[in-house]
Amino acid sequence: MNENHNFKVGLYIRLSRDDGNLESDSIVSQRSLLNQYVKENNYHVIEEYVDDGYTGTNFERPAFQRMVKDMELEKINMVITKDMSRLGRDYIGTGELIEKYFPNHHIRYIAINDGIDTFLDNTNNDIAPFKAIMNDMYAKDISKKVKTSLHSKMKDGLYVSGRCPFGYRKDPSNKNHLIINEEQASTVQFIFDLALKGNTYHFIAQELTKRKIKIPASYYHYAWNTKSKNKCISKDLGVWVDTTIKAILTNQMYVGDSVQGKTKKINYKLKKTIKNHPKDYIIVSNTHDAIIDRDTFQYVQTLLPKNVKRPEKKRFYLLDGLLYCGDCHHRIGIRYQNKTGRSYTTCDYYRTYSKYHVCTTHNNNYETLEKVILENLKEVCRKYLDKNKIKDSIGNIQLDDHLVRIRKQIENLELTNQKLIESIDHTYIDLLKEFIDKEQYIRVRKNLKKEMEKNQTTIDCLKKEQSFENQFHHQEIEKYVDDFLSIENFTRKLIVNLVERIDIYQDKRIDILFTFQNTP
Ligand SMILES: [Zn+2]
Numbered sequence: 001m002n003e004n005h006n007f008k009v010g011l012y013i014r015l016s017r018d019d020g021n022l023e024s025d026s027i028v029s030q031r032s033l034l035n036q037y038v039k040e041n042n043y044h045v046i047e048e049y050v051d052d053g054y055t056g057t058n059f060e061r062p063a064f065q066r067m068v069k070d071m072e073l074e075k076i077n078m079v080i081t082k083d084m085s086r087l088g089r090d091y092i093g094t095g096e097l098i099e100k101y102f103p104n105h106h107i108r109y110i111a112i113n114d115g116i117d118t119f120l121d122n123t124n125n126d127i128a129p130f131k132a133i134m135n136d137m138y139a140k141d142i143s144k145k146v147k148t149s150l151h152s153k154m155k156d157g158l159y160v161s162g163r164c165p166f167g168y169r170k171d172p173s174n175k176n177h178l179i180i181n182e183e184q185a186s187t188v189q190f191i192f193d194l195a196l197k198g199n200t201y202h203f204i205a206q207e208l209t210k211r212k213i214k215i216p217a218s219y220y221h222y223a224w225n226t227k228s229k230n231k232c233i234s235k236d237l238g239v240w241v242d243t244t245i246k247a248i249l250t251n252q253m254y255v256g257d258s259v260q261g262k263t264k265k266i267n268y269k270l271k272k273t274i275k276n277h278p279k280d281y282i283i284v285s286n287t288h289d290a291i292i293d294r295d296t297f298q299y300v301q302t303l304l305p306k307n308v309k310r311p312e313k314k315r316f317y318l319l320d321g322l323l324y325c326g327d328c329h330h331r332i333g334i335r336y337q338n339k340t341g342r343s344y345t346t347c348d349y350y351r352t353y354s355k356y357h358v359c360t361t362h363n364n365n366y367e368t369l370e371k372v373i374l375e376n377l378k379e380v381c382r383k384y385l386d387k388n389k390i391k392d393s394i395g396n397i398q399l400d401d402h403l404v405r406i407r408k409q410i411e412n413l414e415l416t417n418q419k420l421i422e423s424i425d426h427t428y429i430d431l432l433k434e435f436i437d438k439e440q441y442i443r444v445r446k447n448l449k450k451e452m453e454k455n456q457t458t459i460d461c462l463k464k465e466q467s468f469e470n471q472f473h474h475q476e477i478e479k480y481v482d483d484f485l486s487i488e489n490f491t492r493k494l495i496v497n498l499v500e501r502i503d504i505y506q507d508k509r510i511d512i513l514f515t516f517q518n519t520p
Pocket of ligand 1: 325326327328329330347348349350359360362
């Protein structure tokens with residue numbers, strides 16, 4: 001009791017609107033609680049500090065500042081509050097106060113309702129919630145320090161990741177330096193070779209699996225096996241997946257540059273990482289030996305989007321595949337934009353090499369463009385085109401396989417018959433020259449005639465079929481053209497048959513090249 005009496009106590013009371021309307025938090029009830037406590041424990045109160053109407057999220061409070069001054073002047077050496085939140089709601093600031101300031105100034109602090117007493121053993125369970133906050137703070141601080149040091153290493157081009165990119169291993173003489181792993185590197189080269197040939201990720205993955213080439217994970221699993229209990233897993237992991245192929249083909253590490261800082265931890269508390277924006281990657285050139293030369297790598301990067309086998313097209317565009325850039329003559333692509341719910345066109349060449357300014361955007365709202373082009377098509381057709389000419393030209397283009405086959409067959413049979421007639425003539429000459437007798441001549445002639453008649457029957461049949469097909473075919477074309485000239489709705493088939501290509505210029509000029517313009 002006497003010991004307690006040696007403490008010069010300051011009672012701190014705080015109330016603010018953000019504390020809510022709890023009666024127990026009122027100045028009166030805080031004061032009565034504190035007074036009861038000091039009386040029971042025989043503490044000697046020097047001063048009472050009251051901040052009425054001040055938030056706990058900072059320490060800019062007059063009574064609190066006065067109390068700090070009194071601590072500095074050693075007027076008081078003990079502070080008692082109802083609970084920790086009276087002292088402050090800023091855990092970090094409050095933590096500083098309790099873990100650093102108070103001990104440094106030999107101040108004893110008690111938060112009655114929280115069971116905190118800084119003069120008791122620090123491992124006391126009562127102080128645990130507080131410790132947690134402190135640990136939190138330290139953890140944050142430490143994590144920040146580690147991050148900055150890794151960052152500076154990355155900027156120096158030192159390899160800091162624990163795991164090497166596939167194709168490399170750590171230099172035994174320098175753990176921040178990569179050297180080539182020959183076995184894996186040859187796989188990397190093989191993958192690039194396949195990509196150069198225009199293969200899709202999927203094809204490459206299948207090819208590697210087929211050839212029983214070891215997948216990257218199998219190497220890592222091997223290393224982990226000493227720790228892992230699942231030793232048998234690695235044996236089954238022989239299947240290459242598309243994403244692995246993609247990751248390898250787009251990894252700039254293979255040209256000898258170190259690319260780091262691709263991910264960052266979102267919080268020091270969580271293991272979870274998020275991807276950094278590529279502009280935030282830390283790239284240092286020529287930090288290790290290249291597996292793929294720069295030109296090849298760059299070329300593969302431009303190739304990859306085209307290698308990707310397009311999934312079933314989500315949207316159908318009437319003019320798809322017909323649009324070309326009038327300025328650079330590459331294709332104009334149509335893309336659906338989720339954000340706006342509209343489709344836009346862009347010059348593919350511009351899009352692929354946008355940073356080299358090889359072309360301009362040729363950006364148009366697709367729907368508008370389509371409307372304009374269709375109106376144009378219709379108008380041109382109505383005004384300038386002879387219906388019969390269109391029919392003929394479409395007819396030529398549309399001559400389908402079946403009709404072509406029939407025509408070929410007829411031609412062949414007619415040619416054969418022509419030769420048979422020649423043979424009969426020859427045989428007759430042989431008769432005249434007395435190489436053969438009359439009997440022989442009649443027999444040969446009969447056989448040849450029979451052959452010719454058989455052929456002629458086939459020709460007649462084929463011609464019937466041909467005329468029927470042609471008629472049907474022409475009816476179809478007639479319908480197309482009529483449709484086209486009259487209807488509101490175009491069909492894709494019709495447009496493809498009529499239009500060779502459409503050139504779009506940056507200045508919004510449009511050239512339509514019709515298929516029949518080429519027909520003599
Ligand atoms: Zn272009």
